[in-house]
Amino acid sequence: MWEAQININEVCEIRAKTTVYLGVGAIKKISDICAALKAKGISKVIVITGKSSYVKSGAWDYTLKAFEENNIEHVLYTEITPNPTVDQVDTATKMALEFGAQAVIAIGGGSPIDAAKSVAILMEYKDKTARELYEYKFTPDKAVPIVAVNLTHGTGTEVDRFAVVSIPEKEYKPAIAYDCIYPLYSIDDPALMTSLPAEQTVYVSVDALNHVIEAATTKVATPYSILLAQETVRLVAKYLPVAINNPNDLTARYYLLYASLIAGIAFDNGMLHYTHALEHPLSAVKPELAHGLGLALLVPAVVKQIYPASAKVLADILSPIVGGLTGSPDEGDKAFNGLRDWLSSLGIKPGLKNIGFSESDVEKLTELSFNTPSLGMLLGLAPVEANRESVRAIYLNSL
Template sequence: MNWNYSQPVKIIFGNNKIEELHDIFNSLGLKKGILICDPIFKSNGLMDKILDFSAGLLVETFYDITPNPTVDSVDSCAAIMREKNIEFAVALGGGSSLDCAKAACSVCKTPYSIADFHSGSKRLGSEHIPLIAIPTTSGTGSEVTPVAVLSNPHSGVKAPLVSDNFFPSHAIIDPALTLTVPAQVTASTGMDVLSHALEAFWSLNHQPICDALALHAAKLVFKYLPIAYADGSNLEAREKMSEASLIAGLAFGLPKTAGSHACSFPLTNLYHIPHGEACAFTLDAFTKINAEAEDGRLHEFARAAGFENAYKMADTISEMKKAMKLKITLKDAGIPEDNLEELSRLSQHPNMLNNPVKMNVESILKMYESLI
């Protein structure tokens, strides 16, 4: 087996680490930055706190970001970076803000729209400005990956864009920032973490270091997500879910995700299911499907995670989804049975090629039909 592993992001983990922003920026020689964040942080005061902690080193803000970041948002952010000669960026928020910032930090060094790179008509060079990522949810792991998932409302395409430029220079994980995340967002983003861990492990591109990280993250999610969902003020559960999110991000960064993520893109595009919940929608089904892979790896993983086998682990995923009021059936998700063939066809995203059990339109359709 041949494999390699690299992780260029420096990770800073701990409660209230955002209070040290000015010292961190100074130690890196950073000046004249832009804060890119979710719009909620303008209204709830967190944006102003971050600006205060920067002590004047963040000179611009950008918060025109939708839950599924668009190429238009990236272009608007990049335009400010060019106009103001911004030297570095800080991304604060969930995956949407982080992904928008990643793309903007690169495209700002070109005269083009990010849509040109998202469509594949152009390829990004290596030039970009440094990014410091501060996640406020325990979900995407985007702070340690080279992936930005963007939507193009003009073409109707939502897809990941990958570039080594997109690795943040630093990730600051402050679990205290997640204490106010609502229960349903906690559930959705937490299941995204579990999807990252499981799909990284069963990806055809899996490797030993990422396997170990995936197991560590999954065990944390199974133990602490129900606690964080039931009591968002439980700091231990929030810390452990922040750890799980980060570790799962490290786990899938190289192997990439597989079937559940492939299906999540049309589920979000067509039926507006939040990303993490869209991944969770098929995660238990794919766990059962992939348990049938001839190598038996997933059963070993499940036993190491505390389950009798992978089928019992899949049952627990189903129970977690039900307990956290996530969508379980096609009816829950508002998916007409007449649309399943189209959904199955659109679910053949390239990530599906990473699945250990080969899937085609017919087998994907059969899987969706099991969710009636």
């Protein structure tokens, strides 16, 4: 295949609304990015990250050097957790404002980048809180500049306008989507991701897979989102087993990262529907749940639910991982079983019961999927009508 002809060590620019530097060694571009920020008059930044990956990945050494070379002062917030909360965002915003930061740099996967996007908005809306932002109490149209140094190949948030932050006391995990939070620059360097554990490698890649299964089948899907879906699934199917067996294989990491990037662009255009709308309640109720694992446990039942309405598209895009689909509307069960088998081959044991959910939780999860701000909008984009009965059916079929 043509992938072998690409020099993965040559850092290329991918221009969407965000300028993304993709390739082995792309982290070195952080110096050029800091120079560009300095040219815009930015001399103080807040860095948003988790507790350790920013150091362990090697990204921090390059970033710190770039700050020193360009005389940029920084303050560091390192308390972002998986499924970040509004309280973390408010604390980081307070730190940024007290320091006088003029831009936000995120180092991490989806959680730090999404939190950073939220902080960037609130730095411009100083009288607002993260709860107000995620409960849609106001509509922002500005944010300070955002730079994303991405450390996982799953979310696509380094190239899209989405962010997700939880409101713990309500068990809400809403999403926002605003043009003002496209990162100005992003770095996608596969060499920063070789230390991802095998389990996390699987979960983040399954996240990318779900992005395109949904983006290719919403009511607003386009030929573009379907095209990106085809390539994403092909690349994940080919390179995920390689990365699991050899975490240091940079070619595999490169193409999983590229797949994640284009999947982010796919759902930035085609949007999402059932799987994400139903997973957010799972990880809102159980914040320790990895988002990608929650998606993996739901997606077979979602595909079964929507298959009659999206049979041709699903048969095409799923062909690298589920063989023998012809696009006949009656193949929902075959697609369901095929997806479960493929996920099982990656070490994902099917069933929400295995992560602590039971039939008694279904009603609560169903209500959260409709009552959490933003999730109803996603459900409205499903290719078959999303009502409480269909949502319950997916949860029950996923148990």
